[in-house]
Amino acid sequence: MVFAKVERNQGADHVTGTSPPAGHSLLDASRIRWSVDRAVGVLVLLLGLGTLTPAGSLAQGSSYVPNLDPAYADIDALFASGLVEAPSMAQRPYSRMAFARLTAQARARLPDSDEVRARFREALDRLEARFARELSLLCPAVGPACGGAEASVALRSVEIDLASAASPLRAIRTSYDDVFKPGDNLIEGDINPLLQRNQGRVLADGQTAAAEATADVQLSSRVAVQVRPRVWYSRATGVGNADGATLLDAYVRAVFGSVALEVGRNHVATGHGRLAGPMLSHNARGLDMIRLANERPWRFPWFLGALGAFTGSAWVGDLGGKRRMPHGKLIVFEGTLRPSRSVELGVSLLNNQGGDGAPPATFSQRLLDIFLIKPLGAEISDKVIMGDLRITMPGAGLEVYLEGLSTDLDRTVFAHSESFWADAAWTLGIKAVGRGVEGRVDLWIEGHFAGMRANTHHQLRDGLTVDRRVLGYPLGPLATSLQLGLDWRGPSDAVSFAGAWEGYSGDDWTFPIDGRPWERAADNPDEVRLRAMVDWTHERLGSRLRTSLRLGYEYVDHFNFTDENRSNYLAQLRVAWLPN
Numbered sequence: 001m002v003f004a005k006v007e008r009n010q011g012a013d014h015v016t017g018t019s020p021p022a023g024h025s026l027l028d029a030s031r032i033r034w035s036v037d038r039a040v041g042v043l044v045l046l047l048g049l050g051t052l053t054p055a056g057s058l059a060q061g062s063s064y065v066p067n068l069d070p071a072y073a074d075i076d077a078l079f080a081s082g083l084v085e086a087p088s089m090a091q092r093p094y095s096r097m098a099f100a101r102l103t104a105q106a107r108a109r110l111p112d113s114d115e116v117r118a119r120f121r122e123a124l125d126r127l128e129a130r131f132a133r134e135l136s137l138l139c140p141a142v143g144p145a146c147g148g149a150e151a152s153v154a155l156r157s158v159e160i161d162l163a164s165a166a167s168p169l170r171a172i173r174t175s176y177d178d179v180f181k182p183g184d185n186l187i188e189g190d191i192n193p194l195l196q197r198n199q200g201r202v203l204a205d206g207q208t209a210a211a212e213a214t215a216d217v218q219l220s221s222r223v224a225v226q227v228r229p230r231v232w233y234s235r236a237t238g239v240g241n242a243d244g245a246t247l248l249d250a251y252v253r254a255v256f257g258s259v260a261l262e263v264g265r266n267h268v269a270t271g272h273g274r275l276a277g278p279m280l281s282h283n284a285r286g287l288d289m290i291r292l293a294n295e296r297p298w299r300f301p302w303f304l305g306a307l308g309a310f311t312g313s314a315w316v317g318d319l320g321g322k323r324r325m326p327h328g329k330l331i332v333f334e335g336t337l338r339p340s341r342s343v344e345l346g347v348s349l350l351n352n353q354g355g356d357g358a359p360p361a362t363f364s365q366r367l368l369d370i371f372l373i374k375p376l377g378a379e380i381s382d383k384v385i386m387g388d389l390r391i392t393m394p395g396a397g398l399e400v401y402l403e404g405l406s407t408d409l410d411r412t413v414f415a416h417s418e419s420f421w422a423d424a425a426w427t428l429g430i431k432a433v434g435r436g437v438e439g440r441v442d443l444w445i446e447g448h449f450a451g452m453r454a455n456t457h458h459q460l461r462d463g464l465t466v467d468r469r470v471l472g473y474p475l476g477p478l479a480t481s482l483q484l485g486l487d488w489r490g491p492s493d494a495v496s497f498a499g500a501w502e503g504y505s506g507d508d509w510t511f512p513i514d515g516r517p518w519e520r521a522a523d524n525p526d527e528v529r530l531r532a533m534v535d536w537t538h539e540r541l542g543s544r545l546r547t548s549l550r551l552g553y554e555y556v557d558h559f560n561f562t563d564e565n566r567s568n569y570l571a572q573l574r575v576a577w578l579p580n
Contacts, residue, residue: 003364005524013347014268017281020401023386027352029568032140032215045134049473052263055459057447060097060137060221060222060255061093061097061218061220061221061222061223061253061254061255061260062096062097062134062216062218062224062253062255063095063096063216063223063224063225063226063253063426063450064093064094064095064096064226064249064253064266065093065094065095065096065099065201065249065267065551066093066214066228066249066267067092067093067199067267067269067276067282068198068199068282070494070537070539070546071090071099071126071127071130072094073123073487073488073489074123074124074126074127075094075102075123075127076089076097077119077120077123077433077434077489078102078106078120078123078124078127079214079392080233080392080394080397080399080431080433080434081116081120081394081433081434081439082083082109082264082341082394082395083105083106083107083109083110083116083120083124084102084105084106084109085309085338085341086102087296087297087309087311088276088297088311088336088344088346089167089272089337089390090270090271090272090334090336090344090346090388090390091269091270091293091311091312091313091334091336091343091346092268092269092276093266093267093268095253095255095295096131097134097137098135098295098296099127099130099131099134100131100134100135100137100138101138101296102127103124103127103128103135104135104138106124106127106490107124107128108167110124117434117438117439118438118439118440118491119434119438119439119440119489120434120439122489122491122541123489125541126389126541127460129541129542132565145179146238150218151218152217152218153215153216153217153218153221153415154215154218154580155214155215155578155579156212156214156216156217156341156451156578156579156580157213157214157577157578157579158212158213158576158577158579159211159212159213159574159575159576159577160208160209160210160211160574160575160576161201161208161209161210161211161212161232161572161573161574162208162209162399162572162573162574163193163203163204163208163210163570163571163573164206164207164208164570164571164572165195165203165204165205165206165207165208165237165568165569165570165571165572166205166206166237166567166568166569166573167192167194167195167205167554167568167569167570168192168205168237168568169190169192169195169196169205170190170191170192170559170560171185171186171189171190171191172189172190172191172470172476172477173185173476173561173564174186174187174452174453174456174477175452175477175478175505175506175507175508176452176453176508176509176510176511177236178526179370181450184461185461185462186453186456186457186458186461186463187455187456187457187461187462187464187465187470187476187477188323188324188461188462188463188465188468189455189463189465189468189469189470189476190468190469190476191475191476191504191556192205192306193369193474193502193529193531194531194538194552194554194568194569194570195498195499195568195570196283196469197281197282197283197474198282198283199248199267199282199283199284199285199286200246200248200284200285200286200467200469201230201233201281201532202232202244202246203235203237203570203572204236204237204239204242205237205239206234206235206237206239207232207234207235208232208233208234209232209234209576210232210233211230211231211232212228212229212231213228213229214226214228214249214284215227215228220385222255222256222469223252223253223254223255223483223512224252224253224254225251225252225253226249226250226251226253227247227249227250228247228248228249228250229245229246229247229248230245230246230247230248231243231244231245232245246285247265248265248267248285248286249264249266249267249286250264250265251263251264251265252264255295257292257295257580258294258295258296258297258298259291259293260291260292260294260463261290261291261292262289262290262291262293263289263291264288264289265286265287265289266286266287266289266291267282267285267286267287267290267551268280268286268287268289268291268313268315269281269282270334270346270348270386270388271386271388271403271427271473272388272401272403272427272429272474273392273401273429273446273448274428274429274446274483274485275443275473275474276473277386277388277403277405277427277472277473278385278386278403278405278425278426278427278448278454278473278474279348279350279386279405279472280332280348280406280471281470281471281473282465283469283470283471283472283473283474284465284466284469284470284471285331285458285466285467285469287317287318287319287320287466288317288318288320289311289315289318290315290316291314291315291316291317292313292314292315293311293312293313294310294311294312294313297310298310298339300320306339307337307339308337308338308340309337309338310335310336310337310338311335311336311338312333312334312335312336313332313333313334314332314333314334315330315331315332316329316330316331316332317329317332318330319352319355319367319462319465319466320459320466320467322462322466322467322468323355323462323465323471324357324462325356325357325358325460325461325462326355326356327354327355327356328351328352328353328354328355328358328460328462329352329353329354329355330351330352331350331351331353331370332349332350332351333348333349334346334347334348334349335347335348336395337522338413338550341392342390342391342393342394343389343390343391343392344388344390344392344394345387345388345389346387346388346389347385347386347387347388348385348386348387348388349383349384349385350383350385350386350464351369351370351381351382351383351384352381352382352383352384352457352460352464353366353369353381353382353460354366355368355460355462357381358459358460359378359379359459361378361381362382365380366381367382369381372419379459381460382407382408382457382459382460382464383405383407383408383420383463384405384406384407384408384415385405386403386404386405386406387404388401388402388403388404389401389402392401394553397432397433397434397435397439398430398431398433399429399430399433400429400430400431401427401428401429402426402427402428402429403426403427403428403470404420404424404425404426404427405424405425405454406420406423406424406459407423407424407428407453407454407455407456407457408423408453414549420435421451421452422451422452422453422518423451423452423453423454424449424451424454425448425449425450425451425455425472425473426447426448426449426540427446427447427448427473428446428447429444429445429446429447430444431443431444432444436488440488440489440490441486441487441488442486442487442489443484443485444484444486444487444489445482445483445484445485446481446482446483446484447480447481447482447483448473448475448479448480448481448482448483449479449480450473450475450476450477450478450479450480451477451478452477452478452509452518453477454472454475454476454477454478455470455471455476455477455565456477475502475504476504478504478505478507479502479503479504479505480502480503481500481501481502481503482500482501483498483499483500483501484499485497485498485499491540491541492538492539493536493537493538493541494535494536495534495535495536495537496533496534496535496536497532497534498532498533498534498535499530499531499533500529500530500531500532500533501528501529501530502528502529502531503526503527503528503529503570504526504527504528504529504561505526506524506525506526506527506558506561507520507521507522507524507526508520508521508522508524509521524561524563525558525561525562525563526558527556527557527558527559527560528556528557528558529554529555529556529557529559530554530557531552531553531555532552532553532554533550533551533552533553534550534552535548535549535550536549536550537549542580544577544578545575545576545577545578546575546576546578547573547575547576548572548573548574548575548576549572549573549574550570550571550572550573551570551571551572551575552569552570552571553567553568553569553570554567554568554569555567555568556568
């Protein structure tokens, strides 16, 4: 790969007044077009994972609990208190049956004394009410499902979302360039922290009214379907009126023993941070995918069992058609080991290849490339590796986690120290859980760093994005952030305060063509964002209504690397009806 100095082309960048138009609708058949000849062969290999899983008793299939659902905050609290052993804190979502098993585990471990404070007891009560049907299908105490779910249809939620905002997005820009195409950006994405970071939901720089619903269909004891449609209407500043419709989720999931297979659109995340990790976060929408995962953790045979419980998944996903290289593919392998109740270790591998206009290759070359670090001949993919570590100390109420990612590992990880800076992204977080009266207060702090080439690629020029949103932590290249906050949880209310500092470098750099270190070519203004957010949620136990309010303010210095300074704001109200 050859790179050279880049000169910023202000005219080539764009700043629009609203989020991208409705371009990710599953109502358009082209959005879910699969490259069958590439996906089937990979799927056959993935199915081999099923041979490693022990034979279980009656399989119980269920839909997933969508990421960002309030139930995860409750299960996280029980994990921090030592009442549950989550299959993996880094790989989500969890199925409804997984939530039921964890809830039953917590109830069995709950001491009769007042050792466990009210906050954690309330979390357990909410989970038992939420997953009562799934709990009824479990054997006594904790174990495999032994009941049989009957065919049913369940409307989980209907939600109204109203938002008013003044926060324009800006294009992500790289500070280096490909020598063969000077002036060309190496990532196609946008940044708007106030209005993004919500699994691809569109909020306009102006006013937005939206409605979404979640419905589950239990086809049999093994097979479940989930759909989450969303429609919206917006009045965007300087743009005008717009509307759209999409499917946030739409998949079929089947469980065979301890292996789950799903086909369709789903949002998966990897990492321990507030927004998940640097590889797969809560910023972008879910992908159309074929995915295999183990429903319950299992152990390797023989002496390898000392490595602890294993949780893993493997999947092929489509990056959609709103790209310079439409319908690129992601092939992802994720694995987590828990050698003890306090330690979790994880490794994730991502291979980004294909799409219209991508480097040509045969099916066998693409299949082989998935499992090779260094390419054979021409480079046809972007290879990314992420490692994560989480240490939990329930007695002290502390959690510490570290995540690191490096891209283009064939030329960096084993060859250059720059893998830890220019080609990397990092997250370090500390959380103090169960502080204050009845353990109702959590304190947290997170630091993030994205290197020069994070989420970018010199051939696959859309980068690791979908619908112009970064798949990983949404900083974009060459950026740093520090965030801290306080969460309070009462019997019926939850309040979160968060502050953030984010710095985006505007400098130009020269790539080391002849092996020399990176060199700063131009010292340009940096964009700095200072942000404050307040979230309030009200939901009484047994109530069918949940109300959420979000207020945010952001001051931006040198917006879009210019002399413009501006203030952004967001006011958002969400009301959900929960019939089941």
